[in-house]
Amino acid sequence: MSGRLEVADLGDGDLSHDVVEAAQQLLGWRLSTTFNGVPTEVVIVETEAYRGEDDPASHAYRGRTERNAAMYDGPGTLYVYRSYGVHWCANVVTGPAGEASAVLLRGGVPLAGVERMQERRGRVDHLADGPGKLCAALGITGEHDGTSLRHGPVRLLPRRTAEPIELEATTRIGITRAADRLWRFVARGIDGSSLAPT
DNA sequence: CACCTGATTGCCT
DNA sequence: GGCAATCAGGTGA
Numbered sequence: 120m121s122g123r124l125e126v127a128d129l130g131d132g133d134l135s136h137d138v139v140e141a142a143q144q145l146l147g148w149r150l151s152t153t154f155n156g157v158p159t160e161v162v163i164v165e166t167e168a169y170r171g172e173d174d175p176a177s178h179a180y181r182g183r184t185e186r187n188a189a190m191y192d193g194p195g196t197l198y199v200y201r202s203y204g205v206h207w208c209a210n211v212v213t214g215p216a217g218e219a220s221a222v223l224l225r226g227g228v229p230l231a232g233v234e235r236m237q238e239r240r241g242r243v244d245h246l247a248d249g250p251g252k253l254c255a256a257l258g259i260t261g262e263h264d265g266t267s268l269r270h271g272p273v274r275l276l277p278r279r280t281a282e283p284i285e286l287e288a289t290t291r292i293g294i295t296r297a298a299d300r301l302w303r304f305v306a307r308g309i310d311g312s313s314l315a316p317t
Numbered sequence: 318c319a320c321c322t323g324a325t326t327g328c329c330t
Numbered sequence: 331g332g333c334a335a336t337c338a339g340g341t342g343a
Contacts, residue, residue, distance in 0.1 A: 169335075181329080185328095186327085202336055203326075203333095203337085204325045204328095204334085205324075205325055206336050210335090225335085245337095249336070250335070251337065252337075291335070292336095293334080295333095295334090
């Protein structure tokens with residue numbers, strides 16, 4: 120479904136508010152890892168909101184399981200799951216605490232450590248333009264599930280610019296239940312060239 | 318560029 | 331046992 124254009128609130132970095140709002144505000148934020156002394160970083164340009172046990176498309180829809188336990192750990196937790204038995208996908212858990220809501224990080228634009236990402240991906244382009252690719256580029260795996268995005272090995276960093284971000288809201292990708300909600304958000308006009316690498 | 322398909326494995330019914 | 335919050339490579343317009 121085609122979407123509608125909006126402008127994201129800048130937000131305050133507080134992940135405890137509603138997951139749909141958080142999904143929009145996370146656009147322009149950065150995700151970084153440093154393994155073996157080599158930093159890699161992307162700017163987030165595509166997200167999807169999954170609203171806890173109320174959302175038929177959420178992994179938490181049928182309550183807590185071993186896989187989705189990190190979703191119940193509260194805002195700022197990283198939830199990583201395996202998709203289609205092959206890929207890792209990363210989520211930012213949001214509030215309210217215990218609601219088990221999370222924002223799936225569906226795409227990023229490389230900002231730093233591009234050579235390392237190219238090694239991990241085994242190619243030079245399309246490094247992080249998909250949820251599985253984003254994790255592969257940053258070296259995020261299931262061993263990072265449940266870690267803190269503020270203090271852990273995978274860090275969420277505030278956006279650098281105060282410019283409002285223009286975004287498109289569309290239906291979520293690859294799901295069958297609750298497929299009509301416009302809870303996918305794609306940032307427009309971010310290509311990484313205007314943001315200096317760390 | 319749009320659409321189609323095989324690969325691959327863990328999770329839940 | 332069926333399905334899934336995907337990816338990459340192929341085909342054809």
